[in-house]
Amino acid sequence: MTDQSPTAKLRMMKLIRAFEEALAARPDHGFQLISSGEEAVAVGLCSSLAPQDQLLTGGRSIGPAIARGVDPSRLMAELLGRSSGTNKGKGGRGHIADPASGFFGAHAVVGGNISIAAGVALALQMSGKDAVAAILFGDGAFGAGALHETLNIAASMKLPLLFVCNNNQLSVSTPRSLALAPARLSDIGIAFGIPSQTVDGMDLDAVSAAISSALAHVRAKKGPAFVECISYRFASHSTTARETRSREELAEIRALCPIVKQSRKLKEAGALSEAAELELGRSVAGAVEAALKFADASAMPREEEALQDVI
């Protein structure tokens, strides 16, 4: 995101919401992980990253990819399997990659991208470039050995790596309290001497502030930092996963919408008018429509492409 004004950030959250809703509404949406409700985490994180930084994520990649600046049209094409997509249609949501935009890539193995991100950080460190790597993962990955091994290595090698745990408190059907011993996931930093904090992931400004301060530590070559964002996802884990929460619970969760919160905040501060917000909505709808149009006009890969780029 080059424009980090509050309005631009709000627009970005709205874009993510609208994009994912449009995708989920299609009959050919495929297997998707939607991040509705978690937009403040994606935008709060990405608006603090510099162009030369690299972001890696797990499988809930669409929101972060959009926030990082991946072209929504090429992203939609990839999600719908078109060869004009970011990955030539071969990766899909689980593996979206656009390193030229600083989105090094998603990886669909839970926790599987964490040590990879440390490797990217090592390469950045050895290049002498003033760039950092950031790895976004969920509470579902927090129990994985890969995280703990990588925290140790990153701290020991003082890698320029920002760990961002999007704790939406549910791993498919399993609440955090049943799966993970620590109640406060950022406490893991204490074990490895990594500065860590926990913030409200439904509050864009809180996320932005936490990420900024964490990044300052990392950019000063002091080693890794850890930010835990407490959030809620509005939808079930995936487009095939059953919802486990009651209607009442979901209604309470939706009342915490980060977009509504940010919009209200800006309006109360006199920084956003009704008209301006309507315009944002129109702009976002236009971008989503353009993305769908681009994808629908694109071809699926030819069969021969199945054997291309293997080795």
Place this chain on the structure above:
Amino acid sequence: MLYKISVPQVADVEEIRVLEWHREAGEAVEKGDLLVELETHKAIVEVRAGQKGFLRKILAESGNWQAIGLPLAVLSESESDPVPEDAQALTDLPVDFEIT
């Protein structure tokens, strides 16, 4: 009496490279003198004379290779015993070796 100095039976070793001779042909050696350093794939082996005598002929020079059990040099008790062509038939000189 003539003896041959053979590559010691170091465990897990097939052949060695001769690193450095610490005595020359013609020199007198005492029991315990460091004769030669050998290199195995793992470590360096110091070969020391198990009794006194005269180092008469070096069969494997520095940088050369030799298999375990095969001769490296000929040693004799007296200075002037004629040295045979084929050292393999000679008795092995007792040696002490140390792996460093």
Place this chain on the structure above:
Amino acid sequence: MSSKPAAAVQKMFFREAIARAMREEMRDNPNILILGQDVGRFGGSYREFDGLFEEFGADRVRDMPVAEAAMVGVGVGAAAAGLRPLVSITYMDFMMLGFDPLINYGAKLRYKTGGQLTAPVVVKTTAGAKGQGVAHSQCIEAWLMSVPGLRVVVPATPADAYGLLKTALRSDGPVVYVDHKRLFPVAGEVPIEEVAVPFGSARICRPGTDLTITSHSFMVRTALEAAKLLEKDGLSAEVIDLRSLAPLDMKTIVDSVGRTGRLLTLEEGQITTGVGAEVVTRVIEHLGPIRFARVGALPAPISSNRVLEAACLPDAGRVAAAARLLQSPKKLVSSC
């Protein structure tokens, strides 16, 4: 044949050939670095990295904690981001811990990103049984042959340890380089000229006429011993050192079996879905039915117990016995 001056060679230990390849490539390319346990001042468990820490420093020869999954991931990720790491896994048994980053990410990276990224990482590991017990003895290279996107090479001599490692460090995708515990005491001649050995190239190390024995890694030495035994029975065995498992050099193998008519595959790993299973199948696809036998370890974990380990591993005697059975006009035999 016109007389050519013999290529200048230098005899060196297996580990020295590895260190030499590393040194040359690291001097040539500043992006190459080593990640592993005890690779720095210690020089590697087999001294295969001797002198590299002194020459290239702690930034390029890094001692890592025991955490194979993350270590392989760091190597793969660093490769994806522009470095050329060599990740050293002391025992092949523990490569399994790194399968997720190597196979699910590294081997699939070029494909899954539509060609945007690739991971030029070398995972170097030591296989084989040598008295260290059930979890420190395995040869599992056959498991890796079928992974699309992964190359697998298996030097059996110091010359190939040197030449294949140079090629590995110049490859544009992930390579698994497997040597063997019992190869380290071996010394052999290595060309003085700095020349790499290409992948997908097998070597006939003993020409013969009556049967073809294909093998790789330490078992090539066992195959050559067996060939000497068979010579006494008047049987001439052609021994092929595969050197490269993925890709396999089918041309050399098919040409050989086309001449000899019989194929015996030998490996230290298991024959079930082993290297031999693949070699035999592909040869039959090319030549039609041929007489064949596969020899490998017994289907049991390899104990550190001296007696049991020896009972499980192929030796020249077992190989020669299987080869003699192949010559008999009676039924095809698939032996252990």
